[in-house]
Amino acid sequence: xPEFFNVLPPEEARALLFQHLAADVAGETxxxxxxxxxxxxxxxxxxxxxxxxxxxxxxxYAVRANDTYGASEGLPAFLYVVGEAPMGRPATxxxxxxxxAVVHTGGMIPETADAVVPVEYTQVVGGQQQLPFEIEVVxxxxxxxxxxxxxxxxxxxxxxxPAGHWLRPQDLxxxxxxxVTVVTVARRPRVAILSTGDEVVPPGQTPGPGQVxxxxxxxxxxxxxxxxxxxxxxxxxxxxxxxxxxxAARALAENDMLAISAGSxxxxxxxxxxxxxxxxxxxxxxxxxxxxxGKPTIVGVAGGKPVLGLPGNPVxxxxxxxxxxxxxxxxxxxxxxxxxxxxxxxKLSQNVASESGRExxxxxxxxxxxxxxxxxxxxxxxxxxxxxxxxDGLLKVPLNKGGLAAGEWAEVRLF
Amino acid sequence: xPEFFNVLPPEEARALLFQHLAADVAGETxxxxxxxxxxxxxxxxxxxxxxxxxxxxxxxYAVRANDTYGASEGLPAFLYVVGEAPMGRPATxxxxxxxxAVVHTGGMIPETADAVVPVEYTQVVGGQQQLPFEIEVVxxxxxxxxxxxxxxxxxxxxxxxPAGHWLRPQDLxxxxxxxVTVVTVARRPRVAILSTGDEVVPPGQTPGPGQVxxxxxxxxxxxxxxxxxxxxxxxxxxxxxxxxxxxAARALAENDMLAISAGSxxxxxxxxxxxxxxxxxxxxxxxxxxxxxGKPTIVGVAGGKPVLGLPGNPVxxxxxxxxxxxxxxxxxxxxxxxxxxxxxxxKLSQNVASESGRExxxxxxxxxxxxxxxxxxxxxxxxxxxxxxxxDGLLKVPLNKGGLAAGEWAEVRLF
Numbered sequence: 162x163p164e165f166f167n168v169l170p171p172e173e174a175r176a177l178l179f180q181h182l183a184a185d186v187a188g189e190t191x192x193x194x195x196x197x198x199x200x201x202x203x204x205x206x207x208x209x210x211x212x213x214x215x216x217x218x219x220x221x222y223a224v225r226a227n228d229t230y231g232a233s234e235g236l237p238a239f240l241y242v243v244g245e246a247p248m249g250r251p252a253t254x255x256x257x258x259x260x261x262a263v264v265h266t267g268g269m270i271p272e273t274a275d276a277v278v279p280v281e282y283t284q285v286v287g288g289q290q291q292l293p294f295e296i297e298v299v300x301x302x303x304x305x306x307x308x309x310x311x312x313x314x315x316x317x318x319x320x321x322x323p324a325g326h327w328l329r330p331q332d333l334x335x336x337x338x339x340x341v342t343v344v345t346v347a348r349r350p351r352v353a354i355l356s357t358g359d360e361v362v363p364p365g366q367t368p369g370p371g372q373v374x375x376x377x378x379x380x381x382x383x384x385x386x387x388x389x390x391x392x393x394x395x396x397x398x399x400x401x402x403x404x405x406x407x408x409a410a411r412a413l414a415e416n417d418m419l420a421i422s423a424g425s426x427x428x429x430x431x432x433x434x435x436x437x438x439x440x441x442x443x444x445x446x447x448x449x450x451x452x453x454x455g456k457p458t459i460v461g462v463a464g465g466k467p468v469l470g471l472p473g474n475p476v477x478x479x480x481x482x483x484x485x486x487x488x489x490x491x492x493x494x495x496x497x498x499x500x501x502x503x504x505x506x507x508k509l510s511q512n513v514a515s516e517s518g519r520e521x522x523x524x525x526x527x528x529x530x531x532x533x534x535x536x537x538x539x540x541x542x543x544x545x546x547x548x549x550x551x552x553d554g555l556l557k558v559p560l561n562k563g564g565l566a567a568g569e570w571a572e573v574r575l576f
Numbered sequence: 577x578p579e580f581f582n583v584l585p586p587e588e589a590r591a592l593l594f595q596h597l598a599a600d601v602a603g604e605t606x607x608x609x610x611x612x613x614x615x616x617x618x619x620x621x622x623x624x625x626x627x628x629x630x631x632x633x634x635x636x637y638a639v640r641a642n643d644t645y646g647a648s649e650g651l652p653a654f655l656y657v658v659g660e661a662p663m664g665r666p667a668t669x670x671x672x673x674x675x676x677a678v679v680h681t682g683g684m685i686p687e688t689a690d691a692v693v694p695v696e697y698t699q700v701v702g703g704q705q706q707l708p709f710e711i712e713v714v715x716x717x718x719x720x721x722x723x724x725x726x727x728x729x730x731x732x733x734x735x736x737x738p739a740g741h742w743l744r745p746q747d748l749x750x751x752x753x754x755x756v757t758v759v760t761v762a763r764r765p766r767v768a769i770l771s772t773g774d775e776v777v778p779p780g781q782t783p784g785p786g787q788v789x790x791x792x793x794x795x796x797x798x799x800x801x802x803x804x805x806x807x808x809x810x811x812x813x814x815x816x817x818x819x820x821x822x823x824a825a826r827a828l829a830e831n832d833m834l835a836i837s838a839g840s841x842x843x844x845x846x847x848x849x850x851x852x853x854x855x856x857x858x859x860x861x862x863x864x865x866x867x868x869x870g871k872p873t874i875v876g877v878a879g880g881k882p883v884l885g886l887p888g889n890p891v892x893x894x895x896x897x898x899x900x901x902x903x904x905x906x907x908x909x910x911x912x913x914x915x916x917x918x919x920x921x922x923k924l925s926q927n928v929a930s931e932s933g934r935e936x937x938x939x940x941x942x943x944x945x946x947x948x949x950x951x952x953x954x955x956x957x958x959x960x961x962x963x964x965x966x967x968d969g970l971l972k973v974p975l976n977k978g979g980l981a982a983g984e985w986a987e988v989r990l991f
Contacts (some may be wrong), residue, residue, distance in 0.1 A: 193779075197798045211962070215783055218957060248815070250776035252784035265843075267888060267959075269786035314960040321965065329991050331964035332797025334791035334890055337779035338961055360664035360682060364608075364752035370629055370666035371684035376749035383612045386756025400663070428680075473682060473747055503918035503990070513653060542633060544682075545729040546753055547626070549746035550736065575918070576744050 170451045170560055171484055171520055174460055177446050178485060179492055183465025188345045192337045198389060199346035200494040207319045207339055210312035214269045219307045222261040222283060222296065223252070223274035224456035229301040231253070234369060237284070237297035244292060246271060260295065270308060302557045315339070325495040346495040347544045352385040352486070353412035354378050356397045356422045357405055357429060358473055363397065377422035377471065377478045384482050388490040388499070390418070400429050406436050413440055413466060417493055420486055422478055423470045430457055433470040437461040440468060451560070452484070460485055467493075474544040478521050480555065503575035506553070507536035511567045515558040524552030525573055536573050552576070584900055584937055585866045585975055589875060592861050593900060594907055598880025608751045613804060614761035615909040616741045616758040622734045622754055625727035629684045634722045637676040637698060637711065638667070638689035643783070644716040652699070652712035659707060661686060676711065685723060692722035730754065740910040762909040767800040767901070768827035769793050771812045771837045772820055772844060773888055778812065792837035792886065792893045793963060799897050803905040803914070805833070815844050821851050828855055828881060832908055835901055837893055838874070838885045846874055848885040852876040855883060866975070867899070867935045875900055882908075889959040895937050895970065918990035922951035926982045930973040939967035940988055951988050967991070 164403060169177065188202030217223065220418075232238035245263040246252035256261045256273040264270055264277055278298050286295040315321055321339070322332060328346070336344060356375045365376045375397055382392035393416055398408045405421075413419045423433040438444040441463030448459050454477040459470030462504045467489040471478040507527055515521040525536040536556050541548040554575040557564055565571050584592065601985055603617030603817040632638065638661060647653035660678035661667035667676045671688040679692055681687055693713050701710040736750060737743075743761070753761060759818045771790045779789045790812055797807035808831055813823045820836075834855075838848040853859040856878030863874050869892040872883030882904040886893040906914045922942055930936040940951040951971050969990040973980055980986050 175819075194794050194797070197801060212781075212788065218959060247786070248773065249784075249787050267773070268859060269789070309957060309959070313957070314962045321962070330795045330802070331894060331961060333798055334605065334795035335896075335965040337794050337963050338789050338791045338890075340779060340782065342780050358663065358682070364755060365757050367755065368628075369664075371626065371662075372664050373682070374753050374755060376753045379609050379752050380745045380749035382609070383748055386612060447590070479746060481751075504920060506921065542724060542728070544633060544724065546746060546750050547729045547736070550750040576746065 169447055169449075174447055174450050175485060175488055178460050178462065178467060180284045181443055181446065181462040181465070182467060182489070182492060187348050189348050190343050190345050193333055193342050193344045196328050196333060196344050196346055197330065199328050199344075199349075200389070200496050201322050201324055201328065202345040202347050202495065203324045204320050205336070205341065205344070207315045207317055207321050207343065209339060210317045211313060211338055212309050215311060216279045216309040217264040217266060217268050217270050217307060218309055219277050219279040220266050221264060221277050221279040221307065222298075223256070223264045223270040224254060224261045224276055224278050224298070224302065225258060225274060226276040226302050226304045226306065228259055229276070229278060229298050232298045232301045234299045237283040237299045238301075238440070239286070240296050240298060242292060242294050242296055275304045275308070276302040278302050279307060303362065325497055326350075327496060327500050350390045350418055350490050350493040351393055352390040352490065353393050353395055353416035353419045354381050354385070354422070355395045355405075355408055355412055355419070357400055357433070358397070358422075359400045361397050376475050377473070380475060380479050381420050381422065381471070381482050381486065384403050384479065384487055385490060388487045389494055390490040392529045400432070402435065403430055405432060406439060409436050409440060413463060413468065416466075418466055418486070418489060419468045420482060421468070421470050423473060429473075430459075430470070434459055437463070437468050437470055450481070451518060452480070452522065453515075454480060454522070456484070475546045476524075476544055476549055478548060496512040503554075505534060505573050505575060506570050507534035507556075507573050508532065509556070509565055509567055509571055510535050513538060513556065513558060513565045515562065515564040517561050517563045520560050521558035522555040523558065524548045525554060525556045526551065527553040527573065536571065549576075584862055584864075589865050590900065590903055593875050593877065593882060593904065596858055596861065596877035596880070597882060597904070597907060602763050604763050605758050605760050608748055608757050608759045611743050611748060611759050611761055612745065614743050614759075614764075615804070615911050616737050616739055616743065617760040617762050617910065618739045619735050620737045620751070620756065620759070622730045622732055622736050623756065624754055625732045626729040626753055627724055628726060630726060631724040631823070632681060632683050632685050632692045632722060633724055634692050634694040636679060636692050636694040636722065637713075638671070638679045638685040639676045639691055639693050639713070640671060640673060640689060641691040641719040641721065642719050643674055644691070644693060644713050647713045647716045652714045652991070653716075654701070655711050655713060657707060657709050657711055658785065681814055690719045690723070692719040693717050694722060698777050740912055742911060742915050765805045765833055765905050765908040766808050766831040767805040767905065768808050768810055768831035768834045769796050769800070769812045769837070770820075770823055770827055772815055772848070773812070773837075774815045776812050784972045791890050792888070793888060795894050796835050796837065796886070796897050796901065798893065799902055799903045801907060803902045804909055805905040817847055820847060821854060824851050824855060828878060828883065831881075832910065833881055833904060834883045835897060836883070836885050838888060844888070845874075845885070849874055852878070852883050852885055865896070865899070866933060867895070867937065869895060869929075869937070873900070881905040884954070890961045891939075891959055891964055894964060918969075919987050920949060920988050920990060922949035922971075922988045923947065924971070924980055924982055924984050924986055925950050925952040928953060928971065928973060928980045930977065930979040932976050932978045935975050936973035937970040938965045938973065940969060941966065942968040942988065951986065964991075
């Protein structure tokens with residue numbers, strides 16, 4: 162085999178893949194309210210300050226702070242309330258020394274006021290609240306107290322989101338608060354998925370003896386969709402070099418990325434290597450990753466687009482797609498790192514053996530106990546899809562540890 | 577105020593809400609390949625065994641294990657390879673004692689074989705591989721070795737998924753492997769969202785002095801969508817009892833749940849309480865939750881449907897919707913618990929004050945350091961939406977702790 166067919170640790174393998182990827186996919190402009198889960202294509206700046214007027218954070222009275230100086234229960238300050246600052250309209254009242262205005266939470270405070278006294282620190286003199294009326298203030302306020310200043314949330318021109326930011330509900334809120342009603346985001350990468358294998362039939366078909374239904378197309382499609390990609394299924398290609406080559410070339414040309422679920426026998430894997438090698442430069446980058454399950458993964462790039470040859474075994478295919486396909490989809494959207502995923506720490510219920518120099522992933526169930534989360538390995542041969550169905554996540558046995566002992570705390574990556 | 581307007585801790589408040597909810601929303605049947613993120617409406621059982629024929633887990637030779645008994649490098653067993661079990665077709669070869677058949681990973685093994693010898697433990701005698709040919713076997717195999725038995729992944733009739741299971745990529749794969757191409761899932765709950773407040777204008781409009789753009793409708797819509805709900809926006813309703821009552825009644829009738837972003841002044845909050853109280857039995861369950869931010873939340877139920885009155889403050893609105901709205905959406909889909917969310921443990925960068933008897937949520941940025949994850953509080957008044965935009969998650973200060981100290985490890989719930 163040529164020298165580039167090395168078995169690399171996952172981290173180095175990913176770095177090698179990323180080195181060869183083309184720049185991010187192009188951006189497209191979408192309404193901000195539909196941009197949940199999309200990734201910003203460029204940095205965004207505030208077109209205005211937020212808030213753009215001084216707002217009260219309390220229900221109470223807008224005052225000149227000076228007028229409350231030294232006020233206490235025993236020695237209240239007396240102020241005349243001369244007006245009300247209405248919600249949603251300019252606060253035009255002009256306060257002279259000794260005067261105050263009724264304000265509501267979120268309302269604008271008059272230009273001549275510089276603080277707000279919360280209603281609970283006041284008392285209406287005589288109990289009569291028709292304007293104008295007199296109040297006692299029993300607690301002093303400092304200048305700016307209970308007031309949101311102009312630009313206190315965001316200053317005009319400030320960078321509000323960097324490029325490559327994955328948009329969450331609060332980000333949409335933040336953009337809309339500034340009137341940013343459209344946003345340029347990375348186009349969702351189209352991920353072509355091909356299955357091969359003479360034994361594989363579509364899920365709707367009853368398999369004959371020796372046949373199995375295609376599941377990798379659908380598990381990979383689900384993973385691609387969760388990462389923000391658009392899965393495009395090309396069905397099951399016969400174990401025939403010309404057919405696979407033609408289908409792979411077409412699928413890659415029509416999409417941003419290609420995943421081939423490569424059949425399980427050695428001959429089919431070898432054929433997949435040849436096909437990927439022929440798709441374009443640089444072709445196959447590596448064949449084999451130092452993990453269990455999933456060693457025989459083929460990682461390649463053609464014309465800047467990632468191409469993966471995944472094991473036919475459904476468990477390995479999922480884990481390997483998670484290791485290379487999912488980060489590549491994020492990278493194509495311009496995300497420097499996948500969003501921080503649900504990683505929990507849990508205590509192992511029993512010993513787990515491994516080999517140094519290999520990263521092992523063991524499906525585990527998580528059980529809440531009074532001592533914290535317990536990780537219970539779901540055993541079974543690595544090609545049993547129901548080991549993953551029964552599991553809540555994957556326990557990682559680090560590269561250079563020869564296993565983990567019962568009672569040890571370990572990292573579990575949630576599904 | 578009536579006695580039910582208690583301030584409860586969040587856990588008890590949620591329990592009270594759940595007590596009054598109607599049964600789950602009805603189920604609907606969808607193609608399995610489109611069921612990602614949906615929740616099973618009933619338990620599912622395996623219509624067949626998986627695998628339903630004995631499969632090799634290796635490339636090698638199907639043998640009678642007996643024939644390899646005692647085989648070693650020094651004393652190999654000699655077998656005659658009389659045929660090849662093809663991929664995707666029945667393995668009809670009948671093996672007599674001393675005979676073997678070529679098999680591929682995933683292929684069916686002949687009925688008369690009971691184990692597989694991996695190719696790496698064999699040597700072709702004379703190097704000639706035309707059938708029939710002779711091999712040396714240098715390692716003994718036990719009965720069943722390197723063979724997936726019928727039903728080893730799933731037995732026929734076994735419960736494969738319980739009701740109320742949130743479907744992940746591997747679950748779709750598991751169902752399709754068994755030919756389950758349609759699945760009954762809970763209907764996605766429709767979540768009506770109303771904004772109120774005379775100061776609030778739509779995001780596309782330039783606010784006048786004292787006005788602000790509606791953001792709560794969109795942050796809540798994003799949260800509802802992430803939890804599997806269908807957000808339905810009813811826009812901004814004037815601060816007028818009759819208008820709000822009419823809009824709320826219509827929105828609740830047309831949907832499975834109602835969230836009112838209730839404006840920020842006391843008078844508007846009081847009006848919202850009255851409106852919710854009038855929507856149906858039992859009405860308002862509680863008014864106020866022992867958390868910061870978000871105390872003035874109104875939690876109610878009308879005709880089995882959850883109704884929330886959220887603070888106008890966008891940060892409180894998001895945190896409170898996360899606390900009651902999101903779990904209610906999951907509950908309506910029949911999920912006993914929200915899917916285990918991304919919770920990480922991080923070390924606090926500085927002291928955080930709190931009050932005993934109250935659960936505090938502090939927005940934090942997470943920074944990777946060589947000693948682990950560091951949680952850096954994002955300070956700012958609690959009504960600044962950009963405190964959430966700048967944060968990666970919420971640090972929780974538990975109910976009965978008077979704050980957390982710098983260097984303490986604490987739970988951070990990721991956005």
